[in-house]
Amino acid sequence: MMTNEVLENIKARRSVRAYTDQPLPEEALVAILEAATYAPSGMHLETWHFTAVANADKLVALNERIKGAFAKSGDKHLQERGHNKAYNCYYHAPALVIVSNETTQWWAGLDCACAIENMFLAACSLGIGSCWINQLGTTCDDPEVRAFLTSIGVPENHKVYGCVALGYADPKVPMREKKIKAGTVTVVR
Numbered sequence: 001m002m003t004n005e006v007l008e009n010i011k012a013r014r015s016v017r018a019y020t021d022q023p024l025p026e027e028a029l030v031a032i033l034e035a036a037t038y039a040p041s042g043m044h045l046e047t048w049h050f051t052a053v054a055n056a057d058k059l060v061a062l063n064e065r066i067k068g069a070f071a072k073s074g075d076k077h078l079q080e081r082g083h084n085k086a087y088n089c090y091y092h093a094p095a096l097v098i099v100s101n102e103t104t105q106w107w108a109g110l111d112c113a114c115a116i117e118n119m120f121l122a123a124c125s126l127g128i129g130s131c132w133i134n135q136l137g138t139t140c141d142d143p144e145v146r147a148f149l150t151s152i153g154v155p156e157n158h159k160v161y162g163c164v165a166l167g168y169a170d171p172k173v174p175m176r177e178k179k180i181k182a183g184t185v186t187v188v189r
């Protein structure tokens with residue numbers, strides 16, 4: 001099997017769901033955000049926006065609003081999360097990048113996913129853990145959540161397509177083994 005640093009980095013990336021308190025160095029966050037902006041986008045429209053939050057109080061405030069939206073939902077499982085004091089959707093990571101895009105742009109979600117994977121891989125190459133955080137996808141239009149997003153710079157005409165938690169993986173929490181499903185690849189020659 002051929003390999004190189006890029007391929008090894010792709011295979012090394014895993015979703016990290018437990019972080020240390022160590023803050024993210026500014027230059028690492030800048031490099032990860034730059035990697036996001038280098039992702040491909042349909043027709044090179046680049047209508048996306050990346051709102052990086054590296055402030056613990058603001059992240060707690062955002063989590064509280066997401067929980068508020070869950071508490072109001074008709075889904076019992078989400079209601080339980082909304083009322084659970086310990087629930088933290090970003091796993092207490094020191095930074096979260098909110099990835100948003102125009103709702104009317106056909107490639108919006110696809111473009112955001114490309115940028116998100118670029119951030120995951122850039123983070124991994126720098127020894128930084130990451131995880132896709134999806135909870136704003138369903139809650140970003142809740143009035144309280146939306147007001148908060150607007151206050152931190154998420155464009156008002158944008159939907160949140162995903163978020164990237166970033167931080168140093170807690171070494172005390174072992175990584176689950178990655179199992180690759182067989183039969184998902186076909187090669188025709």
Ligand SMILES: Cc1cc2nc3c(=O)[nH]c(=O)nc-3n(C[C@H](O)[C@H](O)[C@H](O)COP(=O)(O)O)c2cc1C
Nearest residue numbers: 013014015016017089113131132133134135162178
């Ligand atoms: C579209 C998408 C949404 C996801 N949402 C979440 C999420 O909200 N919370 C979470 O902990 N992981 C989330 N994940 C991470 C997946 O659970 C994870 O990628 C999968 O279990 C494979 O594990 P790995 O990333 O370690 O290879 C999401 C992944 C994708 C691609």
